[in-house]
Amino acid sequence: MMRALVTLTPPESKRLIAKAVVALDEVQYALKHGFVYIATGTTAAYIAEEILGKKIEKEKWTVGVISKGRTCVTPKKTWPKHLVLYKGKPFEGDPVEALKEMGPEDVFIKGANAIDPNWNVAVFAAAPDGGTIGRTFGWTITKGVLTITPISLEKFVPTPVEYSAKITGIHSFDWGTGLYSALVPIPHAVPVTEVEAYDILANVDAIPIAAGGAGGAEGSVTLVLEGDDEDMKKAKEITKQIKGEPYLKPYTENCENCPFAKICGIGSGAF
Template identity: 40%
Template sequence: MRALFTLTPSEAKRLIAKAVVKLPQVQEAYQNGRLAVTNGTTNAFIVEELLGVKLKKENYTAGVITDGRPCVSELKQMIKPYLFEHGKRVDTTIGEFIKQLTARDVVIKGANAVDSEGNAGILVGSREAGTIGAVWSLLTAVGATLIVPVGLEKLVPYIPTDVGIDHFTAAEGGISLGMPAGLFPVVGAQVITEIEAMSILGGVEAVLVAAGGTGGSEGSTTFMIEGVEEKVTKMVQLIKEIKGEPPVGRSRRACSSCDKACAYLQRN
């Protein structure tokens, strides 16, 4: 049996979040080890699914693409990342938290790009490469798991390896209409898109068949799923429950209080 449906970006984030919290390694890390759910809009959905709470998801960001340009989030409204140890949220920084990671622990970090090979790309706005720069080497060294939830609205042909922050600064002869950012390539993480999510949640095979839309459906993705009738029917029912998920709101730092180099305001 087959079915066809379209997911808006927010609906896709909700679907992916439901799948991520069901992963055995996520539950094990949350209950018996350490789990970091770093800032990001998809990760805000994951926190909601994990804890049964509601977040103002636009405030669970550090950097954001909004108003048609890359920007930095409003610091005064920013929600600190949810960091868990043995099922309880701990009040510490991500830098201190990751020093305690072991091979049984999990870090969840969203992405800005994903390719068909399962490689991810994360925009970074500082020379220290943000959260991913802080955790990548330590994760690799200790053998902890990095899970990257990312919707296929962010599908790109490949993840380039030569996109650095300095390429877009006036000092180097570059231009950035918005906050300059580099792209941090991530290879070998466990990437969870809508396709993996539907396999986890319903045991169906999914194929991305179309993308885009208008009138509020910009960034949408259209999928065909296939499987035995019972599984397809259950998945369609879940999709119906997800339909209508409101879009993530807008939150960014006011240009008047931003110190980032930005050609949008002719600030070098």
């Protein structure tokens, strides 16, 4: 039995989690035989990179974003499209058509903004129609599509997400430091955090023991890894591969151009 102490920055965690999600048997099966639907988001962009084998401007591969100390959106001119693959190739039709055809052997991947002590996850939504989760939830939950949520423990919150959902919404706030949003639970999601990632990739236990940092380590997660000697050697090599993953650049819309300015504390002038 070996033991290690590992600190991962947010981008290092995202890369680790992305590798683990792609390595899942269910994802590998869907890549060969069915649909893999990757909804846009910064964490999901790492997964898209791992599958496609090419670099993506990850800070642009999202609409909603928490950046520059606020909830915000990226510039509308670069809002990305969801990546839908059928048998490993880009799906030519509209993403909704893919959702209509998907079933339990297919995979839907969607990042999130919160994971609570019960390992339940939730995502912000600011669009009146519920955004990505609002437009896809009905299809995935009623048809039993495997929904995987890649999410770092930097997003761990002590508040149960079902309670957070009751106190949020785009018309629920009098002022704020950014875009007003609802926090929407994804009850059927299977979260993949650093804990699951190390188990999937190296068959070792990962125990979160600390969080945070300074001087470029803000948002970090510190873990104790435990496992058999050979598994721990594999975990060490995986950790070496992901260390040094660069941070994403800040990328947000200007308030004067933002279509969501009226439901934003800054854009509306309430703050």
